[in-house]
Amino acid sequence: MRVIRTKQLSLDALWDSAISQDRVFRPDDFAHLPEAVRRYLDHAIAPGTAIASAVRLKMHGEIKLKTWIPFTAEQVVCWERGFIWSATAWMNHLPIVGSDRIVDSVGAMQWKLLGLFPVMTGSGSDITRSAAGRFQTESMLLPSVFCSDRMSWTSLNSSHLHASFMAQGERAEFDLIIDQKGRLKTAKLPRWGNPEGAEHHYVDFGAIAEEEGSFCGYTIPTRLRVGWYFGSDRFEAEGEFFRATIDDAIYR
Structure with missing residues (x-):
């Protein structure tokens, strides 16, 4: 496969690089x-569904940049390589266009007003480490990754699952809360970041799944509230910064 430098890799190229697996979901396995x-896997993946290595999403929602502003976005999550989230947000009726990403263990973000004037850019080890945490969290949108033998599972009780795994060079300690039908309610992990604006450190980060939908044999959250200080009062007061509705998802 032709190697494309991360900073030049497009969303389409990341999607095209996904390798289909010759395997289907069988609950007995x-x-x-x-x-x-x-119970979670049986709810999230229909029997006979091809085990996907990537998902391509379309979404809309709001992101908090001092105030809540609307966005539309498309995203590819390719488990072997990373993710690219490409979006347009509107501030004071002006578009801010850009992307967040981690591909082949290199993270970056770049946002431009009108697509021309830089307003936010980032790269380096802290950005990469933080992006790895986001990538790990978004595994809930690609439930097939939880079929891997590389997942180490612990069931703390009938509703609390813990998955330990490596992704993008970082160890994830991922806590999932499900209901009696196996529906995902919340997801949380320690993510590298600096929501206070000071030095980077690990902070509880997570998502509340308010609705779900089914696409191509996969059932995933379709309305999410995401942010820092997850599981504490600070999440509601200051940590929540991302609200998204998934409009479509295709799997490969």
């Missing part, structure tokens, strides 16, 4: 896992 894990 996971009989050895804790009951709560099986």
